Amino acid sequence: MNGLMIIKIALRALARNKGRSLLTALGIIIGIAAVIAVVAVGQGASTNMKAQISSMGNNLLMIFPGSQNAGGFRGGSGTQQTLKVEDGEAILQECRFVTAMTPVIRTGVQCIFRENDWATQIQGVNTQYPKIRNWEIVSGDFFTEADIKSATRVCVLGKTVAAQLFQSEDPVGETIRIRNMPFRVIGVMAAKGTSAFGQDQDDTIIAPWTTVRRVLDKSKFNNVNQLLCSLTSMDNLTLARNDVSAILRQRHRIDGEDDDFTIMDMTEVTQMITQVSSLMTILLTVIASISLLVGGIGIMNIMLVAVTERTREIGLRLALGARRRDIMRQFLVESVVLSGVGGIIGIGLGVSAAYILGAVNHWPVVISPGSVLIALTFSAGVGIFFGFYPAWRAARLNPIESLRRE
Amino acid sequence: MLISLRQINKVYHMESVDVPALRNVSTDISAGEFVAIMGHSGSGKSTLLNLLGCLDMPDSGSYHLDGEQISGLDADALATIRNRKIGFVFQNFNLLPRTTAEENVELPLYYGLPMRSADRRARARKLLSRLGLEGRMKHHPGQLSGGQQQRVAIARALVNQPPLILADEPTGNLDSRSADDIMALFQELNREGITIVMVTHEPDIARFAKRVITMRDGEIT
Numbered sequence: 001m002n003g004l005m006i007i008k009i010a011l012r013a014l015a016r017n018k019g020r021s022l023l024t025a026l027g028i029i030i031g032i033a034a035v036i037a038v039v040a041v042g043q044g045a046s047t048n049m050k051a052q053i054s055s056m057g058n059n060l061l062m063i064f065p066g067s068q069n070a071g072g073f074r075g076g077s078g079t080q081q082t083l084k085v086e087d088g089e090a091i092l093q094e095c096r097f098v099t100a101m102t103p104v105i106r107t108g109v110q111c112i113f114r115e116n117d118w119a120t121q122i123q124g125v126n127t128q129y130p131k132i133r134n135w136e137i138v139s140g141d142f143f144t145e146a147d148i149k150s151a152t153r154v155c156v157l158g159k160t161v162a163a164q165l166f167q168s169e170d171p172v173g174e175t176i177r178i179r180n181m182p183f184r185v186i187g188v189m190a191a192k193g194t195s196a197f198g199q200d201q202d203d204t205i206i207a208p209w210t211t212v213r214r215v216l217d218k219s220k221f222n223n224v225n226q227l228l229c230s231l232t233s234m235d236n237l238t239l240a241r242n243d244v245s246a247i248l249r250q251r252h253r254i255d256g257e258d259d260d261f262t263i264m265d266m267t268e269v270t271q272m273i274t275q276v277s278s279l280m281t282i283l284l285t286v287i288a289s290i291s292l293l294v295g296g297i298g299i300m301n302i303m304l305v306a307v308t309e310r311t312r313e314i315g316l317r318l319a320l321g322a323r324r325r326d327i328m329r330q331f332l333v334e335s336v337v338l339s340g341v342g343g344i345i346g347i348g349l350g351v352s353a354a355y356i357l358g359a360v361n362h363w364p365v366v367i368s369p370g371s372v373l374i375a376l377t378f379s380a381g382v383g384i385f386f387g388f389y390p391a392w393r394a395a396r397l398n399p400i401e402s403l404r405r406e
Numbered sequence: 407m408l409i410s411l412r413q414i415n416k417v418y419h420m421e422s423v424d425v426p427a428l429r430n431v432s433t434d435i436s437a438g439e440f441v442a443i444m445g446h447s448g449s450g451k452s453t454l455l456n457l458l459g460c461l462d463m464p465d466s467g468s469y470h471l472d473g474e475q476i477s478g479l480d481a482d483a484l485a486t487i488r489n490r491k492i493g494f495v496f497q498n499f500n501l502l503p504r505t506t507a508e509e510n511v512e513l514p515l516y517y518g519l520p521m522r523s524a525d526r527r528a529r530a531r532k533l534l535s536r537l538g539l540e541g542r543m544k545h546h547p548g549q550l551s552g553g554q555q556q557r558v559a560i561a562r563a564l565v566n567q568p569p570l571i572l573a574d575e576p577t578g579n580l581d582s583r584s585a586d587d588i589m590a591l592f593q594e595l596n597r598e599g600i601t602i603v604m605v606t607h608e609p610d611i612a613r614f615a616k617r618v619i620t621m622r623d624g625e626i627t
């Protein structure tokens with residue numbers, strides 16, 4: 001008997017009890033569909049996340065004021081006044097792995113252009129900022145060293161702010177009011193999208209840090225919310241971190257006690273995200289295993305019923321010359337077809353569910369051929385594993401007794 | 407000799423008692439014979455036929471079929487012999503339900519030598535029309551009369567062109583008209599050279615055979 005023939009016979013046997021077969025396969029269908037859908041959405045999210053991480057900048061090292069407590073990156077970072085612009089300049093000078101540095105000073109502001117007003121956050125940085133963040137200017141220019149030296153009231157708008165204040169007009173050359181002070185708009189940044197932490201990176205105004213500190217905050221101190229450094233390459237990450245740490249500890253005269261700063265790099269951000277996604281993978285594996293187990297037991301149960309129902313048929317086939325392995329194969333193929341068809345239906349349902357979920361929630365969806373293949377393999381595997389015992393029972397039947405059975 | 411039995415014994419072991427079903431059975435049946443096995447209920451007729459059909463093994467004694475020693479063969483070898491050399495006809499027809507007549511007839515071909523499906527179908531249809539079932543190829547057993555069902559079963563028994571047909575009360579479920587038809591068919595097949603061994607307890611049916619073997623308490627008398 002050739003393979004196609006056996007599958008045809010199995011399909012026919014299953015089609016005799018359509019309702020029963022479908023109900024039996026339901027466990028597999030639901031399990032596979034759930035896994036396919038969640039994996040698709042999860043992979044979409046992680047692809048998105050990776051894009052966002054790389055959108056944060058090139059070979060980035062971030063330094064925050066405040067110590068890191070045991071729980072990890074602490075929420076209040078950036079509130080302490082321990083990190084100064086001079087620290088950043090020292091790092092740039094003394095650490096050979098750091099190619100560029102910018103301070104980041106953030107403060108919330110209200111800005112107005114004609115009748116439009118918008119609450120946003122202004123970031124005071126230096127001229128290295130676009131390079132470090134890998135962020136282009138789409139219209140106009142960025143400010144210069146001269147602007148920083150004399151704390152000029154100029155600013156560059158993020159896409160969201162530009163859209164809120166100017167709609168489709170070109171903001172370059174216009175004057176907006178920030179905290180009621182006139183600022184000249186000299187450029188507009190390219191759209192950057194959502195950050196890995198979920199913020200709209202385009203909802204911002206960028207200005208010389210001196211302007212933000214002296215003019216807006218009216219402060220003579222040079223403390224910052226963050227220092228951003230670009231490294232020569234990620235290969236020197238550990239060396240660079242050690243250098244930066246040593247420089248800051250020396251400058252802050254820290255000896256033995258806890259650091260009053262926190263250094264983070266992209267690997268840590270990536271790790272945080274990987275941790276979340278690996279937790280999800282474990283959860284998913286558990287769900288999948290349970291539903292496949294339940295589905296498999298259902299298949300075993302129904303196959304045992306089928307063997308009992310068809311004892312006479314088995315006896316007849318044996319009398320007509322079927323060998324034990326022919327009987328075994330017939331029932332094994334039947335259970336594999338049952339679970340395999342369940343798997344295929346499950347994949348179809350899962351893919352549809354993923355796309356619907358993605359469309360409704362605007363999530364990206366990635367269907368990897370690998371996950372489909374694994375789902376198919378597993379559903380067929382369940383059929384073999386749980387179909388084995390019923391098939392073995394069928395093959396072991398005695399022809400005479402089976403033929404006599406009513 | 408097509409069939410040669412020597413000193414065959416078969417005992418069924420029940421919880422407390424041993425039931426001797428066959429006792430020192432020795433007999434020969436040559437090719438081309440048409441034999442009826444008769445005897446009271448429980449005399450061992452079906453047990454003997456099952457042994458001849460390689461569905462069961464004797465406890466002792468030797469059985470040669472078509473020159474081949476059967477006792478001692480493994481299950482797969484027995485299956486192959488059943489497939490090539492023996493056609494079975496049962497009292498209750500034993501057709502697969504919800505399966506067409508032609509598919510029922512094709513069944514033994516699946517377990518034989520590889521064959522194209524068109525050839526299988528052609529062979530089944532040829533036999534069915536020969537047995538007067540031209541218009542019934544696509545009928546399910548439930549849509550056929552008892553006599554027609556038994557003819558489908560006979561077509562199935564013939565499809566692998568075996569030298570031997572074994573029938574256990576083939577007319578037991580049929581009215582006398584259909585029973586006579588089936589017997590006429592057996593005689594015709596026998597004339598073409600097929601050996602037939604048939605169990606029956608009706609003298610009217612045994613009459614169609616060329617020879618009668620009578621059994622009593624597991625022995626041939």
Ligand SMILES: Nc1ncnc2c1ncn2[C@@H]1O[C@H](COP(=O)(O)OP(=O)(O)OP(=O)(O)O)[C@@H](O)[C@H]1O
Pocket residue numbers: 418419420425426427445446447448449450451452453454607
């Ligand atoms: N599987 C079995 N287990 C135990 N005893 C059995 C079994 N099969 C048959 N027997 C016994 O063996 C003896 C012969 O049985 P067998 O079926 O061969 O009789 P039979 O001649 O075919 O009878 P009938 O005309 O009623 O069909 C009987 O006593 C029966 O009870």
Ligand SMILES: [Mg+2]
Pocket residue numbers: 451452453
């Ligand atoms: Mg009997």
